[in-house]
Amino acid sequence: MKATEIRDLADSDLMEKVKEARAELFNLRFQLATGQLDNPGRIKAVKKEIARLLTELRARELSASRDAAAS
Numbered sequence: 276m277k278a279t280e281i282r283d284l285a286d287s288d289l290m291e292k293v294k295e296a297r298a299e300l301f302n303l304r305f306q307l308a309t310g311q312l313d314n315p316g317r318i319k320a321v322k323k324e325i326a327r328l329l330t331e332l333r334a335r336e337l338s339a340s341r342d343a344a345a346s
Contacts, residue, residue: 276324281331289332296325 276292284292300321306312 276327278327278331281327284331286332286335289328293325293328293332296321296328300325 281289281292300318303312303318303321307315307318312318
């Protein structure tokens with residue numbers, strides 16, 4: 276998911292995407308532990324996706340607090 280796509284999502288959608296990505300990461304780690312993981316690079320990609328989503332959530336949180344302080 277690209278940064279522009281992430282910025283277009285609503286806060287509730289972002290939280291849902293984070294939840295889904297964390298579940299996927301859990302499943303990938305479980306597959307890694309049991310030796311069933313086909314693509315180990317996917318773990319790194321999911322971690323980055325989670326970081327992107329959380330970064331956007333935090334940026335929105337900070338901009339909202341700045342806007343509230345400016346008012």
